[in-house]
Amino acid sequence: MEIEPMDRIWEKSWTISWVKEGYQHGRDPLFHHLYTNTIRHRQRPAIVFYGQIITWDELRDLLMRAAGGLQKLGVEKGDRVYLGMQNCPQFVISFFAAHCLGAIVTAISPAYKAGEVRYILNDSGAKVLIIEESVVPVLNEIKDQIPAVENVIVTSLDEYLPSDPYPAFPADLMSKGIKYPGTISWQEFMASEPLQEMADVDINDVALLQYTSGTTGKPKGAMLTHMNLLNGAFINTAHTANTVDTVQVGMLPMFHITGMNDHLLTTAFLGSTLCIITRFDPVAFLQIVEKYQANYSVLATPMVIYLASHPSFSEYDISSLYNFGIGGATLPQAVFNKYLEMGITLCEGYGMSETTATVSFNPIEAAKLGSIGLPMPQIDLRIVDIDDLSKDVPIGEEGELWVKGPSCGIGYWNNPAGTAETFLGDGWVRTGDIVKMDEDGYLYICGRLKEMIKSSAYSIFPAEVEEYMYGHPAILECCVIGVPHEVKGELVKAFVVLRPEWDGKITEKELIEWARGQMAPYKYPRIIEFRDSLPKGPTGKVARKILKEEEKQRELSCIS
Incomplete structure (x- = not known):
């Protein structure tokens, strides 16, 4: 079946500063551009690492x-x-x-x-x-x-x-x-x-296996080509006003697709300067921006919220920053306004490992709070009716986002079943995210079809966490969901049914501590609730949806 993209109504909203054309990549992969920049910009700083140039x-x-x-x-x-x-x-x-x-x-x-x-x-x-x-x-x-x-x-x-x-x-x-x-x-x-x-x-050779959680619970290696990396780098330079003179602060982890694309790949493409911070440190970030007059950075939304409330926030001059890319959680209006008063626009974007990060972004002159922005040049998309995949939903209604473009990967490594589920042929990628589009072409995230949990901008699939949790001999049944958190976006919560012989012999706190040693820090459950049983559907499968609804009702009752 040939898949037709929707009309590009978003093009009317592209601002004057945006590059309207896509990148004509030629044959040279990104590392060739990097090598050329090492010759062209010999004595200019490529990396600043805590003062070491x-x-x-x-x-x-x-x-x-x-x-x-x-x-x-x-x-x-x-x-x-x-x-x-x-x-x-x-x-x-x-x-x-x-x-x-x-x-x-x-x-x-x-x-x-x-x-x-x-x-x-x-x-x-x-x-x-x-x-x-x-x-x-x-x-x-x-x-x-x-x-x-x-x-x-x-x-x-x-x-x-x-x-x-x-x-x-x-x-x-x-x-x-x-x-x-x-x-x-x-x-x-x-x-x-x-x-x-x-x-x-060759520019079409695989350059990167970017592992991301999938529907089976095991991480899947998204195969990204040299062309994908090159186009990803171009997107994040052409639409952020960055130039060879830009000084970026890279504090997002570069092993994550966002930090990798927004900082590592873009500075290689531009020949600009990257100030590297090893891990999240708000004071270090403020000090580096002030000392090196940094112009641009990308942080997870919880980071910019935390930064704005930090007692040292007003002690440093960060007026050189003209743009902040953000994503991963909802941004409060008050925080948006606080940065705007300083001349800094917080621009939310959207992307995923399978698309080499950025698919959409907010123009700095026309950012809409709450929106993930406008689709990029060379990006085709559909907002699909989840009950009839042959149809797109009308403007303003919710559907699953499908994406096609030169930064989209080619499949999952050693995983034909996962590839067939997500990579649909002819370049289309199913994102699993539920979105809607307004009349100006701006996109808004409404939910996640595949029940992915977003914590501090990290994607966590419940099935993967559950699989590790079942490694503990006390657990008979386990179901994981995301629960709202004002800073991290969501926290991982596990509902657990203990085996009878373990009843009264282990506490929630002890199980959390055990899980901490099994998974990455952002992934292990921060909350565990013991249950006598878990709700199940007609096939005997645990009804995650019921648990999520119960949690939602509990939250509403607390508010009221």
Whole structure:
């Protein structure tokens, strides 16, 4: 069946500053653009890391040495290289060094626990791992269960710190000074001879496996090509007024598609400056904006809410910021106004791993609070009637968002069933999100068809959390939902039925603490409610919808 897009009514609302045309990408992948920028902008700062400046000239040498180190370890075109690091220069270096060899990057949160890491390593077949020190104990738990892994490179997050960091670097992230048997140190790795010739990479080759939760509960590796990355970078430069002179602050994790696209890929494309903050730190953010006159950043909505209420917010001059990209939760009008009074427009956007992040964005001159903005050039979409997928809903009514464009991925790695469900052929991607569009073409998120939980802009699928929870011997039945939270958007709540022999022998608090050790920090349940039984539908399946409605009614009764 040929899928027809809806009329592009949003084009009438594109503002004068927006680039109306799409990107004509040619044959060169993004890492070629990056290499050209290292020559064009030699002495300009490419990376600022707590006061340490790495110029584009220096970055080129670091990239080529890292690529030479990977080549020495036998990495070839198509091999997978796993990155498990918080934000640091090594992440940037490793990401593009792998691409110089035609390797495929798999970037994962270093907070993932043993079960999550084991699954992704075995699913991706990663050959080489580049990880920060904190991941080593997790890796040691599973070292006999990851047969494809040949080499592990370990780095500390303070490798490129200056002698007097500004802002102050988190003390708990400083190097432990430990040597890890059976691994290669970052210094040894970077002592390699520089790569002499980059691989012959086609723009349609897979560049990235971006793992995201799916309907089966197990993470799925969205396959993104070099063309996807290039178009994703273009979208986030052409529609934010960013130029080569822009100074960006990258505090969102770069292993996440939003931070990766909005900061890592866009600065590589532009040749601009990226100030890297290792993890969320409101004071560090304010200090860097003031010191380096930063112009642009993207943060999860809960972060900008927290930032605005921080006691240090008014102590620093952040007037150089002209635009803030946000997303992941509802923004209160008062917070929007507080930034606007400072000359800063908070512009919400929308995207997902399968679309290399941005699909829609609010123009800085015409941002609508509560909207995820206007579709980008080269984006086709449908808002589909969920009861009849052959029809689109009228303007103003709710339906599932389907997207097509040059930044949309090509499927899920080793997962034909998941691919068939989401990637519909001819470039179309089912997002699973319920949206509506107003008469000006602005989109609004109404809900999530697949019951995804959004916590601090992270996507969490209940089935994945439930699968890990069932690893505890006390649990007979478990159902997970998202409950509202004023800062994080949602918290994960688990309804649990205990096995009879465990009744009275474990508390909710103890089960939460156990879950904390099984999953990433944003993913484990913060609330557990014991039940004697869970509601079920006619087929015997737990009725998640009933639990969500009960929770909603409980919230309403508390308000009243």
